Amino acid sequence: MDITKGYSIAYKGLKNGTHDFAFKVGGALFEAYGSAEIMGGDCDVEVKLDKSETQLVADVTIRGDVVVACDRCLEECRVPVDFEGRLLVKFSDEVREYDGEILWLLPGEDEVDLAQYIYESIVLSLPYQRVHPEGGCDPEMLRRFRIVSDKEFAEIEDRAGAEPDNTAWGKLAELKERMEAGPQDDEK
Numbered sequence: 001m002d003i004t005k006g007y008s009i010a011y012k013g014l015k016n017g018t019h020d021f022a023f024k025v026g027g028a029l030f031e032a033y034g035s036a037e038i039m040g041g042d043c044d045v046e047v048k049l050d051k052s053e054t055q056l057v058a059d060v061t062i063r064g065d066v067v068v069a070c071d072r073c074l075e076e077c078r079v080p081v082d083f084e085g086r087l088l089v090k091f092s093d094e095v096r097e098y099d100g101e102i103l104w105l106l107p108g109e110d111e112v113d114l115a116q117y118i119y120e121s122i123v124l125s126l127p128y129q130r131v132h133p134e135g136g137c138d139p140e141m142l143r144r145f146r147i148v149s150d151k152e153f154a155e156i157e158d159r160a161g162a163e164p165d166n167t168a169w170g171k172l173a174e175l176k177e178r179m180e181a182g183p184q185d186d187e188k
């Protein structure tokens with residue numbers, strides 16, 4: 001089933017006046033739109049739809065959170081989503097492009113599909129900087145991204161001692177050794 005079809009409102013049969021709708025947004029919607037930055041999420045969408053003869057007014061509230069990569073440590077981090085917006089739906093015999101405020105439908109249509117509006121609203125509402133709260137970053141990752149001198153590196157290795165080392169540091173040390181050994185000439 002096409003996940004994006006789950007965000008349509010069949011308005012044709014509705015009386016004029018306001019009607020409430022609720023939707024859930026999970027990882028599948030972000031996947032369907034091929035989002036490169038949102039890896040998952042959990043949001044509640046409420047739509048208050050005001051229908052009149054000539055147009056539909058949808059007041060949309062989106063609350064919840066999405067999972068993105070932290071700008072500081074690159075580990076997964078949840079950022080809150082808190083969006084309120086109004087989408088106007090009008091009708092025209094001509095096919096007209098959605099301009100971010102007005103969604104144009106042909107008079108013969110009977111459903112309005114909100115999937116793209118909801119998806120774009122979530123993406124646009126994300127904060128510019130996406131980081132864990134202070135102290136919430138993965139300390140191991142932070143250390144790895146810092147440039148360490150050979151001396152510091154040796155000290156870290158010493159501290160790790162002779163214990164079997166399956167930590168990220170152990171793997172990094174192994175990688176460094178291999179790089180310093182240079183390319184292997186097995187073929188000769």
Ligand SMILES: [Zn+2]
Pocket residue numbers: 070071072073074075077131132136137138
């Ligand atoms: Zn972080």
